[in-house]
Amino acid sequence: MQTANRATHLPQTVEPRNPGMPLDLDWVMRANANRSAIERRAAQLPARRSVKKDHQAAWLARAISCIDLTTLAGDDTEGRVRRLCAKARQPVRADILEALGLPDLTVGAVCVYHDMIAPAVRFLDGSGIPVAAVSTGFPAGLSPFHLRVAEIGESVAAGAAEIDIVISRRHVLTGNWQALYDEMRAFREACGPAHVKAILATGELGTLQNVARASLVAMMAGADFIKTSTGKESVNATLPVSLVMIRAIRDYHEATGIRIGYKPAGGISKAKDAITYLALIKEELGRDWLSPHLFRFGASSLLGDIERQLEHHVTGAYSASWRHAMA
Template sequence: MTEHFPRPEGSPLMPDWFDAHAVNLSASERRAASLPTRRTVKKEWQAAWLLRAITCIDLTTLAGDDTEDRVQRLCAKARTPVRADLLEALGIEKVTVGAVCVYPTMVAHAVMALEGSGIPVASVATGFPAGLTPLPLRLGEIRYAVEQGAKEIDIVITREHVLKGDWAALYDEIRAMREACGPAHMKAILATGDLKTLTNVYKASMVAMQAGSDFIKTSTGKEDVNATLPVSLTMVRALRDYRDRTGQMVGFKPAGGLRTAKDAMNWLILMKEELGTRFMMPDLFRIGASSMLGDIERQLEHHVTGRYSAANRHALA
């Protein structure tokens, strides 16, 4: 049975927890490169890990041409991410994704489409993806999404605060966003591809957790560089350091550029190696993805039948 932990409340801003911290880029890259080779997961164990990955996916559509119909199709896939015949062959009764993530104006459509499923709706907010609209407007967007029924809010930070080392401004901004979220859980998107250094990534991660984030998230998916293993390793180690100092459990969400079953396995291995199996559960680990689900289903079909099917047999929506 999964042990449930209290929601993290954050802490006062404590720059001395991270001011002197420096991340060794080459060491991080070596460690990240070794992760996929450290653990071999094959056959039924691989199928089990891939099924676990599905439960951690935030199935996402964040396109300028999103429509109610597209969101409804995405939600139908979220309810039944793997074909019934494959689940039966695997001895699994049911599996669903971790959440469906959409723009604020699409939240109500997703809530209606997912009614009774137990799948939460997540919404990006705060001027996603750049986050450069005035703070009152960003806070209002959070409140709107929550009023529409979003249970999770993916906020974006002001990258300038990180690049200038203005940790008080970053803390105050994220703290205000956490308050605007109310009961909805907040994932703080750091947009790590814009932060220039792994040291900045570590420091921004610590400030986001001190400000009360429920999750820290790598990317919007719109930056030139999104989730990478070295960045994720840096953030995961910040999570571990914060947990060791406070006892609070904060989740992690890589997003952007994760498209294959192999990607899912690599990030699950990262969580297993660095934080343990408890951080492979959807209340502490999510993957922001869309096309990844189709490839996972394709790999599961290969496990069951011994044959690879065409990718178009596993359309997302």
């Protein structure tokens, strides 16, 4: 019963799993990125996208449903995870959710380190909210390969329904696409029934062209989602990087018919930024991607700002940010 409950919000219950495909190096090497055009497109989006009142509230509620509420700190405790899971179950004050007509709104998932999987599963029991775990030597991905694969299996056995893996950046930086494909394929197989998100650590890949090529290779190897960052790099999610990855997803869908999810992570902390990302997804991929099974935010503080905006929408007053602590 517990497993069934956790599965109700899982992407693989809505979309077919990505089976992957043989590595197509011709396709990979054709992937390029026009930096000036990409940056121009990215700069235009927040300047011309503005939604107000009920429309803004609706977009923000959608953003909440797509959040992977995350704690990845060295001082994580069961108490902190319990409070985070309570926030995941009720992300906004109950009277505000009632006023919005969304009493059952929850986040998309709760994301934790391996040691916190068991308590997170326990605290989310019956909620339908899956537990995601970062894995494969997160965040650097430099532990021995067999240990990275084993870590995935341990996390799945502990109850994680989604696994956020990190790739070896050196494979991208040296253009060793076969090695990246083989690594990602092994990670995908180790995940078994668990949904797999491939973290590219785009801030460490050097160029937008590398981002485009790494995105394609990860999808060819079976990634169900591609994700920008660990949140630990000096540069995390950005609109130009997102545009490159989203267009790679679009190309993969056009070629294979398989929809791959997208997860920007790190540095997205304001409600207005969340709306900008949702608008980008809608314009580039379409409405099908505006749901938790194909889009997630990797965030923690973002929810607090969204809650403040929704409280203002309902009551006409802003509350202090400290009243919306995550854990």
